Amino acid sequence: MPKITGMKxxxxxxxxxxxxxxxGQKNATLNRQADSIDATSKDTEGFWKENLLGxxxxxxxxxxxxxxNDAAYGVLETAFVNSENVDVYLEFPSGLKYTGNCVITDFSLEAPYDDLVSYKLTLKGSGALTVETGA
Incomplete structure (x- = not known):
């Protein structure tokens, strides 16, 4: 099975x-979580907890x-300053694409005296994350 590097x-x-x-993007992490709802009751078999997806x-x-002067960074800067959501997507070379609408919850700039100016960005989803397989 073919493997890809994160740089793509x-x-x-x-x-x-x-x-x-x-x-200038170096790293990106897509975090996905789901709540679980405890559905255990007195008649649950075998004393094993039951959970439902929340x-x-x-x-x-x-x-x-x-x-x-990066255009994408400019869109993020404007959205952050104006308290607006942004539409984003992560795309893989295979055509796999994760798309969503997000709020910007962290948008930091670091300016060390002996290295490149860098940014850190956290986007929190607002609504559904859609997945396209590219097939």
């Missing part, structure tokens, strides 16, 4: 017309080198 997975930020790759949520953490 890119985070895109949507502007009014199209997705723009976030320049609400799901997702977030994306990313970081990278700050690139001057």
């Amino acid at each position: 997975v890119k985070l895109y930020v949507m502007d009014a017309s199209t997705g723009k790759v976030l320049a 609400f799901k949520e997702y977030s994306i953490d990313a970081d990278g080198a700050y690139v001057v």
Whole structure:
């Protein structure tokens, strides 16, 4: 089975017309969680707990080198300052794509005296995360 490296997975930020790759991106993590609801009752067999799936949520953490005049970074900057949501997607070379609408909960800039200016970004999902397989 073919394997891919993380360097081929890119985070895109949507502007009014199209997705723009976030320049300078080094890392991206798609976090997905689901709540569980305890459905155990007195008549549960074998003394094993029973659980049902509850609400799901997702977030994306990313970081990278700050690139001057990057269009995607500009969309994020504007959305953060104006308290607006952003549409984003993570795309794999196989065509696998995770798309969602997010709030920006962390948008940090680091400016060390002996290294590149870098950013850290946390996007928390608002609504469903959609998955396209590219097939």
